[in-house]
Amino acid sequence: MPINYNVPEYAVVRDPDRCIACRVCERQCANEVHSYDPELNKMRSDETKCVNCHRCVALCPTHALKIVKNPDTFRINGLWDNETISDIYRQADTGGALLSSMGNPKKYPIYWDKILINASQVTNPSIDPLREPMETLTFLGKHPHTIERGENGEIKTDNLPPQLKLNVPIMFSAMSYGAISYNAHESLARAARELGTYYNTGEGGLHEDFYKYGPNTIVQVASGRFGVHKDYLNAGAAIEIKIGQGAKPGIGGHLTGAKIVGDISRTRMIPEGTEAISPAPHHDIYSIEDLRQLVYSLKEATDYKKPVIVKIAAVHNVAAIASGIARSGADIIAIDGFRGGTGAAPKRIRDNVGIPIELALAAVDERLRQEKIRNSVSIVAGGGIRNSADVLKAIALGADAVYIGTAALIALGCHLCRTCQTGRCNWGIATQRPDLVKRLNPDVGCGRLVNLVSAWQHEIMEMMGGMGINSIESLRGNRLMLRGVGLNEKELEILGIKHAGE
Amino acid sequence: MKYVIIGNSIAAAGCIEGIRSVDKAGDITVISDEPYHVYSRPLISYLICGKTDEERMKYRPGSFYKDNGVRALLGVKALKVDYKSKAVELDKGAPVSFDKLLFATGSRPFVPPMEGLESVKEKFTFMKLDDAKALMAAINKESRVLIIGAGLIGLKCAEGIYGRVKSITVVDMAGRILPSILDEDGSAMMEKHIESKGVRFILKDSVAKFEGSTAKLKSGKTVGFDIVVVAVGVRPNTQLAESIGCKAGRGITIDTHSATSLKDVYAAGDCCECYDISGGVTRVLAILPNAYMQGETAGINMAGGEKTFDKAIPMNAIGFFGLHIITAGSYDGAAYVKEGGGVYKKLVAKDNLLKGYILIGDVLRAGIYTSLIREKTPLDTIDFELIKEHPQLMAFKKDVRAEKLGGVK
């Protein structure tokens, strides 16, 4: 018998006084941690299978369960911590690359938490959002370079390139059908419609049932071109070319053949059981001119009626890349920072590749302004946007809007256990098992997403009012509203903000 | 409008409530030869064993007659009905005139001629509250009770007096107990269960002669007794109805409107016979739910409304000494039987319909089987294999389930 080097990460603590052996923990754990022993009339737990998703904790009617970090520990070591040692054991056992899910969890600096927001006092008084109109409406797309006037002198508005209209500068970022479930997609689509914003199909194509949400859908064209056909392109309000993703810049994606079944296979337009591999580069984009060609092919296919978004990962020379994209004819650039989530990615790439969105965003915004082409694109920032303050700071740093992915899934019930790649998501989000997908009722899910974004919108309005600003337009790129704290000269310079006190 | 009801039990109560659902104003008169507020006759055995009392036996609250504007003539016997002049003659007081008449006269116990019966001092039938009270007063811990009749009434009586008497012996001409509702295997199972409690059965036998305190049976056996209860059978009280010309078979014949063959005359309850949709014959269906529904139907139609009751089937829910039986319908057809572990189940199907069933022991959710019979649900529209396992709504198709559970049409 081989030696078991891996200690369980978590321990299941059950209060025996409170447990009534109702078995809901057993019924609701897809990892089969809990079981009922009829002889002893007791519940038992196998903690080796626990991933700390809290499904059992949340459903236990008497709050009898706790999932705690297993107190079993290695000797404290600043260099060789528990996780580092366990990873080596796992690779020695299996010989495989380590996979993980969701965004980079490592302790890199969070710049959002080192940026502070201004408030008005005395001169330039604050605005009361309960009494004055507070505009969170924003548009994404190319802005014309000059104002044209008609015969009678009025400003012409019928010559504008296609725009996306957002009631609130927050959109749901790309999460593919296959990575997340049908019910999760339905929740996102309905919430986008109700909020007056957009959600993104991700690279899995658009399920036929969701064409009716088309006006609130951004359809993605990724390197695998899954599900891409003329109707698909015309179904959405905008088309997003996915060049890269913050969680795994430079590499492609892979959905195993085991998950390519039924609706997934049909929507992606690939045979059941085939491996769905999205290659690292688009094999028809090897230069910026190639990108321009694809952008215009998509515009031709959709009669120039839809804005084209190009999504890139935040990497070292992101500013130069963004400049090229702005000149390629794209209407919107979406930048995904290194904290962005994923359904599955190699752990080392997810944890070590890419740069923070705060720095990337500031660099891109500044570069495009310097080149006097800032108005030829809108910028959407994503990758670890956690709350309304992050949204506000992102807009002040230069974003026109933000993408939220992880935050949206958390609203739907995700507990960030980071085991999506197993396909046994107990919350019905990152799974295709019908018995698990059932657990996400879109009536409930849509309501929670609408609640979340509405709450953030409310908070944004409060903070804007506090700053004496009454529209997103006035906030965008308004770096004077931000101050840094605990940042060095270089960081302040890249972010383009002053230090608190200045 | 003058409504007159002869009888004061379940069918009468149903009729009153049926009338009042349509006509709040008309006069209602109830004539009952028993002096009691409307009560439920099946409860008399529970009275004896202490599970209920006279107050709780009242089928409707004490204010029932007042609340419904009913003139209740209790302890008054209807002697004669004059159909031409539309009046009922009573043994006390002036005749009562009617526009609409309901016979809810129930049934009476049948006492067959038995030699020496007249010499038996303590003899009882087991039908009405007074019968139960008299029996209660007569029995004591030393009583040896002989019950003639191993049917529903005889065995319920046995259960009522159990523990309060020294011994109970039940004699029946039939070869098995409860022949009206059970099949052979079911009877055998119940017989074994009741015998295990100490009740003695002597079947395929009858009393040849009573001599002092000994009953001499045809087989030659003798049974010593102190008290005799005759529970051999009942006869529907059709006399008054037949005397005015109502068509009657074993009971007063009624249609699905509870109407008799005479205009403005209706009948309901144990006194009448109606069409049994499970067996396809006209027969007396003396069971409380049918009595109520026939009465309610009569009342609504008497008051000018429109109602039919076309789902009458035999059905029974009865328990003896802790073992429950639920049965319904007729047993003519292809049978599926499952038994073992103290449980007996028989489902009878014919012409793609469930015709009847017998459940002993495990009777949970039997109503789902009953509704298959009453609604005449074609068996090829449900999962009959699932239904055979146990009653479940899962056996119905998805859209039917959605309607049943979601109120969605």
Added chain:
Amino acid sequence: MKRVYVNEKWCLACHLCEYNCAFANSGQKDMAKALKNVKINPMVRLEDNGKISFAVSCRHCTDPICVKSCITGALTNDGGIIRVNKDKCVGCLTCILVCPYGAVVPAPDGSVIQKCELCTNNASGEPACVKGCPNGAIVFEER
């Protein structure tokens, strides 16, 4: 009148409706104390064939056959809610014989019956099965 309606599309067969019903009708304040080592006997029961599941409870029919069939008059129609007076009930099970949904069940000791009364007869206030359902499969509304 509001009734409890079930949508089998969202039922997860978690049985929390049953446990919440049992607790609401236990008369106790603490769920663990009320249900520990107790075999529950709730008024709402789950049907589950491994793939499809749904909870069944009294439909509070507008034309209640159980009320018409009750031999004691213990079952009554109280403004639309069908109630049982357990003092009057003698446990004859005629209501079980006739209920087309199988929604009436014997009480734990078998001497009387019990059924859903929409939690109007206990401290829960609102139907406990609805409150306890984690996935919106049971709702309390007018249809």
